[in-house]
Amino acid sequence: MRTWMVLLMLATGTAALSGCLSISEIREQSFIVGMGIDRAENGELEISMMEIDMDGMKSGGNESSPGGKAPKYIIRNATGSNIPDCLRQIRTRLQKELSLDKVSFIMFSDKIAREGIYPYMDFLVRSPNIDQTVHMFVTTDKVSELFRKDNGGLTNFSTKGYAFVPTFLASRLWQVNKAVMSPLQSTHLNRFNYENKELNFVGESFLRKDRLVYHLNGIESREFNILVNRQGKEVILHADAEKRNALQIKEVKRKTEVRRDRVTFTYSIQATILESKEQNPYRHAGEIEKEGSRLWEKNFTKLLVGTKKQGLDILGIGEQFRMRGWDTAHWEEQIKKLDVRVLVHLKILSPEGKRE
Numbered sequence: 001m002r003t004w005m006v007l008l009m010l011a012t013g014t015a016a017l018s019g020c021l022s023i024s025e026i027r028e029q030s031f032i033v034g035m036g037i038d039r040a041e042n043g044e045l046e047i048s049m050m051e052i053d054m055d056g057m058k059s060g061g062n063e064s065s066p067g068g069k070a071p072k073y074i075i076r077n078a079t080g081s082n083i084p085d086c087l088r089q090i091r092t093r094l095q096k097e098l099s100l101d102k103v104s105f106i107m108f109s110d111k112i113a114r115e116g117i118y119p120y121m122d123f124l125v126r127s128p129n130i131d132q133t134v135h136m137f138v139t140t141d142k143v144s145e146l147f148r149k150d151n152g153g154l155t156n157f158s159t160k161g162y163a164f165v166p167t168f169l170a171s172r173l174w175q176v177n178k179a180v181m182s183p184l185q186s187t188h189l190n191r192f193n194y195e196n197k198e199l200n201f202v203g204e205s206f207l208r209k210d211r212l213v214y215h216l217n218g219i220e221s222r223e224f225n226i227l228v229n230r231q232g233k234e235v236i237l238h239a240d241a242e243k244r245n246a247l248q249i250k251e252v253k254r255k256t257e258v259r260r261d262r263v264t265f266t267y268s269i270q271a272t273i274l275e276s277k278e279q280n281p282y283r284h285a286g287e288i289e290k291e292g293s294r295l296w297e298k299n300f301t302k303l304l305v306g307t308k309k310q311g312l313d314i315l316g317i318g319e320q321f322r323m324r325g326w327d328t329a330h331w332e333e334q335i336k337k338l339d340v341r342v343l344v345h346l347k348i349l350s351p352e353g354k355r356e
């Protein structure tokens with residue numbers, strides 16, 4: 001939190017020294033680090049804002065804070081017909097300027113995401129104060145309740161996500177907006193919930209245009225990393241259905257063959273044995289490679305079939321067709337019928353990085 005204070009003081013001090021007389025003092029501003037968009041019980045839009053508790057930071061907290069610890073954030077809520085209306089209500093109550101340039105994430109409720117996020121994307125993209133690289137999240141929890149329980153975990157994750165989950169695939173505002181506007185791309189939101197007194201990163205939730213239609217579970221989320229060939233290194237997967245051999249991915253190379261009637265993705269994967277229930281597993285590397293290749297082909301294909309049934313194109317096949325000048329009309333229906341195949345060639349590396 002000291003870092004936030006230093007940055008705020010530097011920003012304010014620099015502006016003052018340069019002769020800018022319109023800068024508000026820190027106490028006259030409300031610094032927002034996260035925004036939530038949900039549907040209230042009466043059907044109106046509900047906006048939740050996570051504000052840095054400047055007074056709590058100065059005083060060291062109070063007896064009403066959880067566990068006697070200094071609160072980090074204050075949650076502000078308002079309901080209305082649209083985002084500007086809700087922000088106006090919060091600003092009026094606080095009698096402060098809402099500073100949105102520190103926002104690091106936007107959280108949609110599952111209900112809002114299923115209805116469609118396009119109406120809200122327009123405001124977020126047009127706002128001159130919201131950075132286009134902010135993270136885009138979704139939750140099945142009530143957003144305001146998640147914010148109250150979280151107490152800063154979402155902010156930490158949005159700034160240090162890769163430290164917590166090395167295979168985390170960020171979803172940014174500009175990326176989501178681009179996909180929402182295109183009929184040929186499918187994008188995802190990172191899904192969280194609060195369970196057992198902890199913030200949990202659950203996986204990816206996919207949008208068809210601007211509506212949420214599909215979730216991946218934990219294992220599928222890791223397989224998705226390999227399929228899209230992003231953050232695939234360090235993913236851990238079992239090479240057999242009985243989970244005897246756990247492998248850690250070290251390198252993924254993908255080759256794509258695109259035809260009008262069929263698309264084939266060939267993955268060359270190198271991995272090390274992280275844990276095995278077998279004696280001398282490296283002596284049986286060839287068998288593990290064959291079994292792992294078959295299992296991963298089956299699982300990757302199952303994941304693709306599940307997304308294709310929803311009209312989702314998670315591998316950017318539509319863009320490949322468009323670049324070749326092929327027909328992409330009604331792509332959501334075309335992708336359902338397109339023959340997409342996956343081939344996997346697994347190679348086991350020794351601990352020294354050489355295949356035995």
